Amino acid sequence: MRPKMEFDPLAFFTPSLKEDSVFIQDDSLSVKAHVQIAIHQSVTSERVTSWHDDSCDECEEEEDALMPLHILDLPMLRLQPPYPVLVTILKLLSPDEVLNFEPSNRQQNANPDEEAIFREKAISSIHLKNALTWLNNSCPRLNASAKLSLVPHLSLALRANFTNEYNAYMTRIVSNELSWMSEAEKEEVQSLASMRISENCGRMAQPQLKRKIHLANLEKYGREYIYLNEPSMTNDNLGLKTWGSSLILGSRLLRVSTGSPFLKEPVLELGSGTGLVGMCCCLMGMVTTLTDLPQIVPNLQTNLKLNNLENYSCAELDWSAPGSSPVYGKSFSTVVVSDPVYSSQHPHWVVNMISLFLNDDINNNSVLIEVPLRPSFENERQLLWKLMSDQFVEVESEIEDGYDDFGEMKFCYKRFIRKI
Ligand SMILES: C[S@@+](CC[C@H](N)C(=O)[O-])C[C@H]1O[C@@H](n2cnc3c(N)ncnc32)[C@H](O)[C@@H]1O
Incomplete structure (x- = not known):
């Protein structure tokens, strides 16, 4: 049986006490509403002051509407x-x-x-x-x-x-x-x-939602948007929603030219969730295997079909029991993973999976990892980097700004290759 995750959904959200200002302006109606959104953990309280713009004479007759x-x-x-x-x-x-x-x-x-x-x-x-x-x-x-x-x-x-x-x-x-x-x-x-x-x-x-993703360079691969179905969240099934790391990593991949030495097929994605990162690899023409827990895979398959993708396979892979996965025994030139650590076991499992599935060929292996810098998961992140450094060499690292449903966040991208 899969060990129970030490997971508290509320701990997942980094509290942000900062006040964001959203300015909603409807020029044709001259209605302005200033919305100040104070975000704290998962509870959002929104306070608004609104006023009509008195200076707009033409709008008076529309006042009633x-x-x-x-x-x-x-x-x-x-x-x-x-x-x-x-x-x-x-x-x-x-x-x-x-x-x-x-x-x-x-x-x-x-x-x-x-x-x-x-x-x-x-x-x-x-x-x-x-x-x-x-x-x-x-x-x-x-x-x-x-x-x-x-x-x-x-x-x-x-x-x-x-x-x-x-x-x-x-x-x-x-x-x-x-x-x-x-x-x-x-x-x-x-x-x-x-x-x-x-x-x-x-x-x-929230109930089920449809998310449309626009990324620079998608057009180059014949798409305007990637469409993601996100069922309502149940239990700790975080893979039913899309997280900010996947947007940043997906966007990075689309900036890279196909055939780049660090992005070679076949590609394996660990913990695909709704599938954004793996889908970017498919769109770029790379043979890609997207994986996740059994309870996440059905929606992942829905999303792959929704976007009419080719070159992909989709499989169950539980990091704590990889032997029962159909991908067990295969090897991949590139492993991509976004936002995989939020319990103390995750760093061990993720590094084991990378080690298990990444090609041994010295000129043909690359790992791309994107993680959000949530303060509450600093220890797990440090453990991930420590365990990675035992077997892999870090060849690239960058801190980048991004955001997701819960606000702005910093993210860390790292690329590794196997140690000789
Ligand atoms: C925070 S979500 C990130 C999902 C997706 N990569 C993204 O960035 O939108 C973490 C993902 O890791 C998966 N995951 C967690 N524990 C796992 C395990 N033991 N085996 C396989 N996948 C796991 C979850 O199901 C989920 O899809």
Whole structure:
């Protein structure tokens, strides 16, 4: 049986007491919201002050349509909004696709294509039509499709501005009998409302999300984006989400020219997680084997298929029991690994795996490692470097700046070859 990991999910996040400033500006509407985000461990509290820009005369007649959206603008539950109304609003409030580690709507400007928005949020035209009929009479702030189409763009500020009220609104839906709906309608509405609550409770509590990754040079390999499916996190299955190290290492790989002496096929990735690093190797045309624990591999396979990749295989490999893996006995010219140490056993296991699977050929072996510099895992990192130095020579090292869902972070890249 696999030894239990000494793992506390909260210990994984480096507390950051620094205040980041996010400036949300919607020029076409002249609405400005200044969001100060204070991040501490996995709990994010967001405080917002918002104001309308008084200097914009042309915007006055649009004032009624203007936001920031307030919780009181949403359909009031005591008016018994019908199913299409609540489904439409709850879907519009869902977070946008994530681009790298940011909601993509932070990077959009307004002027949205209405139809595209409703399609992206999976709102059917019949639901929209029925919702508008009711909203026209009972919810003046959202009584036109143009106004509704702005909701996704404004939802980030709404959640930041009125976090408690937002959660309370959703909780009221979840706890209401919704006696005016059928059982199936009630179930759908309540499940959407509970997803909206969980999205507001930090990354670790979020439901499934789709992440779009853009990296410089991807176009060179015929892609605009890499797509990553991330199921909701369960237990300590950290490989179900993408971590900042893989973005930096993936981006480094794409900068390297194919055929580089330190990036030769076949490539083995250890602890692939959602697969970003291994996928970059595949895109560069290298035969690549992506590996992880049994509970992570199904989603890894989903992601490989999602991106229509070739040249890859995907296998279970538990570092604590490599003998049962289909890759056992094979050897690789390059081993890549990103963010692999967060328990005292990990450094031993990772170095054992590198030693086991890396080619012995002196001119044909290379290990690329990227780790985040989380202060709470300093000892594990030092142990990793110490164990690596017993068998391998460090030939390159760099500290680099990066970020992930939890904020900015420094990362360390190192490349090693076998000792002669
Ligand atoms: C922090 S995640 C990093 C995932 C991915 N490399 C990334 O950077 O996004 C650590 C990864 O190591 C994997 N891992 C942890 N313990 C493992 C073990 N005993 N055997 C194989 N993989 C393991 C996890 O399943 C997870 O995918």
